[in-house]
Structure formats: structure tokens, C-alpha cells
Amino acid sequence: MAEGGWAVEVTVSVGDGAEGVEGAVSLYRWLVDEPELRGQAGVSLEAEPSEPGQMGGGLELVNVVLSNSIALGSLVTAVATWRGSRARPPQIRLERDGVVVTLQDGSPEAVERILRVWSEGERDQGDEGGAPGSGARGGERG
16 A cells, blocks of 8 residues: 555544544544545454453554555544544544654644644654653653
């Protein structure tokens, strides 16, 4: 899918419990049908790995592999639009290269802030944490 070797993976989680599972399935369908992502992204639905001793992973994750940088902005915009379409907008957590951000609202400013945090994460590869006031935090992949 990636041309010139560029590809990025983003993992999206939606809310908690049964509502989160339903939300993840709905978001998955939304992203698959999104014209801006068609041909630019591979979208899959996965169960979050469960901890030892727990029942199967109930939380569903939407995994998106993007083929170019323009699609990254389209993905965040599509997720924000989906969130805004919900009667009770759930908390959305997006992770890219170990940098985790929470989508607080669907405003263009929120989308720009997420893209800026991820861009800074690329430049400051060794640093932890998001931009001050960004609602983002860095972390290690586990």
C-alpha cells in the first residue's frame, strides 16, 4: 500500500465497555466508507490483548495503516466528524508511534493540535510527552 516506503499505523480506541465495542465497530464502518481514505488506508478491527487471567479482550481497537501523510490529516478529521455525529460523543484515544492523544472535540483546532503533537513527536524522537496544553501524552508501546 505504501508508496516510497512511507506508511504509518494509528490505533484508535473508543470509550469503555460494551459502549466502546459498539463505538469501535461503528467507527470502523465509518472509516471504511470515508471517501477521503479510500485507497489511502487499510482499516481493520481488532480486540485489545487481554491481561493474563482475564476473559477475552472486550475493548475493540480500530487499526489504520495509512499510505501517505495527507491521509493522516484525513483520518483525524474523519474520526472527529464521526465523534461529533454521536448522540453522546465518546472519548477517543489515538496512538501513533507510541505518542497517545485524546480527541477532546471535533474542532479544526483540535485536529490541528493532534497533527502538531504527532509531528513534534517525529522531530523529537527521544522526548516523552506532548505539547503543553495539547491534551496529549507520550508513552511507550507495550
